[in-house]
Amino acid sequence: MDFNTLKKRVNESSRIVFFGGAGTSTESGIPDFRSADGLYHASDEEQYAPEEILSRDFFLERTDAFYAFYKSKMIHPDAKPNQAHEALVKLERRGQLQAIITQNIDGLHQLAGSEQVLELHGSVQSNHCMNCHVKYPLAYVLESTGVPKCEQCGGIIKPDVVLYQENLDMNVLETAAAYLKQADVLIVAGTSLTVQPAAGLTRLYEGDAFVLINRGATPMDGLANYVISDSIGRVLQALVD
Template sequence: MSIEQAGKLIAEAQSALFITGAGISAASGIPTYRGVGGLYGDRGTDEGMPIEKALSGPMFRRSPELTWKYIHQIEQACRGAAPNAAHVALSRLEARLPRSWVLTQNVDGFHRAAGSRNVIDIHGDIHRLHCTGCTFTEVVQDYAHLAPCPRCTSCEEVLRPDVVLFGEMLPMAKLEVLQRELDRGFDVVVSVGTSSLFPYIAEPVLDAARHGTPTIEVNPEPTVISHAVALRLPMGAVEALEGIWRIVERKP
């Protein structure tokens, strides 16, 4: 299946949902372990526990300094990275299509930085910090100035990034936006650079496929949704989305 076919589907669409995962940020140098990627692989932490436990909501409440230790490592590995051509292509597609949304699992904030406005960052954004004890919020470029376990300047309670830690619920407000847009329907649903392991990531694609809506997957490797999509592009996000944009751009 070709980029040309995918581009024509999107060029003829009035609405599109793009679902993105770690693969779209790989070209920016972001590791791909569960969204923060080759940082840990199957290796445990210095404390001998799985990284998922160290980066969990219960651990943050019990030992925030431990969770912050690994949040800092993740941010350090991502520091200095910027949106790549795939993010830019999606922002251009949003400007071109009557209705276009991005549902992303990534916490790097690259979709908005590249110009996309209709973004559901379902797992949050590592650049947004908020206080666990008051209403203080802050947007930071990086964590270079932060203490190992930063505290609020107003109330001295611990700050945390606005991200969903393991074992925490997804934000209800974002789920409501997602459901609202899914209820409106899309002409095409595109999965980009995600293994689609979470039900809320896989189901919009699978549901669209069940109802005959065109579906596209961009991923070098097969995933759990590969059997269901109408078009599969076994390639990286930059190659696919830049190619799709060039086709859409040609449409009068």
């Protein structure tokens, strides 16, 4: 692969779209899901598999157990944006990056300063009462003991994250699809591209500068124009500097 050619292509682009997964945040100390050290392989002592705990049925039936897992494994309040997040901010402020489409729920893109962020799976930063729909920040959930309850009506507070058995927001999906269709460069990073329907969105890209940055192989490797197995932060910084 000619990295200089790729860098030149990125520098000349004005409709870049970034599609990121859990690997984008691992350099911030947040574990991913499916790698050998990921969340789905680090719970051998748990009575339930993470996929079951993070389902809507489990949330409704075992809310206490859900929050015990969620607070200890899914929330990382001390995590800071890394080189990857910072490089994307640079591209956006130059007017080259049109949108970030993320499968992550950590809110680090916004914390870094990115503005056009489409969160396919929601965010831990936002929460709501299931009864009266009053919104609550992450700090309220973290400060609560056990299951967080609404100050207004006493209802259960639910994170604004998409659980298993729940549908993705169609408005977010449609907006993401529109950006992907008009992109001149697509950078996909830190995702196994196995979770549907999110992963299928990348097939909407019709250009010839599909960049795939991931430590492991993905089902889309054969369709990418550039496949890079390296640190996402290091690669992105090299592309924008």
